[in-house]
Amino acid sequence: AQSVTQLDSHVSVSEGTPVLLRCNYSSSYSPSLFWYVQHPNKGLQLLLKYTSAATLVKGINGFEAEFKKSETSFHLTKPSAHMSDAAEYFCVVRRDTGNQFYFGTGTSLTVIP
Amino acid sequence: DTEVTQTPKHLVMGMTNKKSLKCEQHMGHRAMYWYKQKAKKPPELMFVYSYEKLSINESVPSRFSPECPNSSLLNLHLHALQPEDSALYLCASSQDRGGAQPQHFGDGTRLSIL
Numbered sequence: 068a069q070s071v072t073q074l075d076s077h078v079s080v081s082e083g084t085p086v087l088l089r090c091n092y093s094s095s096y097s098p099s100l101f102w103y104v105q106h107p108n109k110g111l112q113l114l115l116k117y118t119s120a121a122t123l124v125k126g127i128n129g130f131e132a133e134f135k136k137s138e139t140s141f142h143l144t145k146p147s148a149h150m151s152d153a154a155e156y157f158c159v160v161r162r163d164t165g166n167q168f169y170f171g172t173g174t175s176l177t178v179i180p
Numbered sequence: 181d182t183e184v185t186q187t188p189k190h191l192v193m194g195m196t197n198k199k200s201l202k203c204e205q206h207m208g209h210r211a212m213y214w215y216k217q218k219a220k221k222p223p224e225l226m227f228v229y230s231y232e233k234l235s236i237n238e239s240v241p242s243r244f245s246p247e248c249p250n251s252s253l254l255n256l257h258l259h260a261l262q263p264e265d266s267a268l269y270l271c272a273s274s275q276d277r278g279g280a281q282p283q284h285f286g287d288g289t290r291l292s293i294l
Contacts, residue, residue, distance in 0.1 A: 099280040110184070110270055110285035111223070118280035157222055163279055166211045166230060170222035 069094045071160050073171035081179045086145040088174045090158035093139060099161040100141045102132055106154045114156075117141060128152070153178045183207055186271050186286035194294050195261060201289045203254040203271030210276040212254040213283065214246060217268045229254060230276050258291075266293045 074089040092098055099118055103111040115126025122134045132143045141158060158171040184205045193199050203212065210231050215223035228236035229248040243265075245257040254271055268290055272283040 099282075101282045103285075108268070108288075108290065110186075110287040111272075111283075113282050113284070116280065116282050155220070159282075161279070161282070165277060166213075166228050166235065166274065168225075168283060173220070173222050175220070 069098070069160050069162055069167070069169045071158050071169050071171040073156075073158050073174050075174050076172065077175045077177070079177040079179060080148045082150055083147050086143070086148045086152065086176065088143040088156050088158075088176065090141045090143065090171060091139055092141060092158070092160050094160060094162075096163045099163065100132075100134065101159040101161070102126065102130070102141075102143050103157045103159060104154045105157065111157060114143070148176075148178045150178050150180065152176060184271055184273055184284050184286035186269075186289050188289055189287065190290045190292075192292045192294060193258070193261065195263075197261075198257070198259045200258065201256040201269055201271075201291075203256075203286055204252055205273040205284070206252055207273060207284065208251075209273035209284070210251060211274045212248060213272040213274075214254070214256050215270040215272065216265075217270055217288070223270055227256075261291075261293045263293050266291055 070093045072091045101116045102114040105111045115124045117134045125131045130145050156174045160169045187202045212229045214226040217223045226240045227246045232248045247255040268288045270288045271286045274283045275281040
């Protein structure tokens with residue numbers, strides 16, 4: 068069975084400070100993992116994806132995530148937060164067969180000027 | 181710019197109306213999805229189409245009727261909706277059974293039921 072846990076429902080950081088959004092997964096198989104961002108009244112935009120080629124994945128807008136199999140984690144980080152990063156973030160796991168995607172409950176990121 | 185296009189962006193309808201939401205993609209994806217999203221919640225899966233055939237229906241009420249006329253188009257027909265159906269409706273597409281491939285989302289239709 069697959070499931071995703073986002074450990075923080077809300078994270079608040081100051082502009083220019085690092086961002087850490089935490090995600091843990093459970094999967095019976097080698098998972099495909101994704102991070103999406105959603106700005107108000109918009110769809111979900113793909114930030115990055117883990118596909119087993121490399122454990123450190125770089126995405127758009129300066130975000131990156133590290134896949135740690137031993138910890139079943141896929142945390143999202145960014146060295147320096149920007150005001151435009153304020154949004155909802157979703158961690159998603161895809162079952163390796165079929166068309167099922169499993170969403171975390173989301174983390175709302177606030178960036179304080 | 182999103183590669184999945186949804187129309188209309190906003191829709192207000194009464195409980196007795198009939199309307200349709202439309203979704204289009206030209207990425208050659210053969211899996212297409214409808215999601216319902218309430219504020220501050222993750223998307224909830226409604227339907228999945230695989231090669232234009234309905235493969236997953238998450239026990240959605242019959243007042244929602246999906247249709248996939250061809251590999252690029254996905255419709256959601258609405259009839260006799262309830263106020264609790266007000267939400268953001270998202271369409272997505274992906275490679276079918278694509279393992280490591282992600283979904284691509286449209287910007288959604290904001291639906292309000294009067």
